[in-house]
Amino acid sequence: MTRTIRKGLSTNRWFTLVVLLLAGSVFSAGVIAAGKPPPLPAHSLYQLTLPLTDQDGQTADWGARRGKPQLVAMFYTSCKFICPLIVDSGKAIERQLDAKQQQKLGILLISMDPKRDVPKALKSVADKRKLDATRWTLASPRQDDVRTVAGLLGIRYRLLADGEFNHSSALVLLDANGRILARTEKMGSQPDPEFVAAVKNALR
Template identity: 65%
Template structure:
């Protein structure tokens, strides 16, 4: 059985971020979790540090469908459109559907995307802590998570990135359902329908 292993001293922080990410208190410590499907992205043990400075394994995201993408906070062009995409998706959903879906943006630039940098974007864009998570992984894990999500990126000499602009829908168990590369304020209708189908399920 796959289990999240956190130090006892960090358990309070783990519970806090698990709740913020939408996980149940019973799952926060991980010991009661069912085995993960073999094709779940959560097979990768990935610590994430969020916009509030809390760190926990992303397997605490398990339990609700997620719309996941990668971005970096200093991006002036595509990444703001990725945020626009997430907000547009929210606007297409009913309150009940929004309560079942979380949007997760993972940084590809953890060296600069500190909790303060993440928080600045979070606040500037008026994101809802109940529906959004901005987080940075350890630098050594960026390529692994990008590979899992099918996101290509390359850092340029000036510190900027060339990268895939994609939104990935994963189900409550972390299996990839579908993806779209349509970003901006007009969401992909087929992607919205897939999100609604996942939101209608009960894990």
């Protein structure tokens, strides 16, 4: 009888130890999950601190978009020619995706004209073009950051005497950590097939 009781106590102690070890593992995992995210990769564009104010007047660093792939382009709201084609291009790529893929992709249009592209102007374009705010963000950086972000995205621009801009246009695909995966300068309703393939691959 004595041996049986001791054996039972030993089993209970073992069970308790296992429970404590499992609880400790869960706690450690929770601490890791609740802690800081891992460092950004060396080539991440999110290494640059870039506060952006969106069409709803909310300001956040573009690094907050980390976590899912992004289509990024530069534009300005008063543009009558190229910039509407940039929006058309983003919509055309969306049409190549199913609903689940669309929800995994963010589309960010960054203004090169922050002095005029205040939230009201950005929202006007978003509403007029019927851009889904759950996927599309139109935002303005600080004036001092425009040239820096344009350089990172490979966008050339020049302010003209009449207040308009002469600029190149491109859609840049970033992975979930802000690294450039692909780029296209083909604008319009017929998207570049290779670029669409790159987008779909990034969403897998």
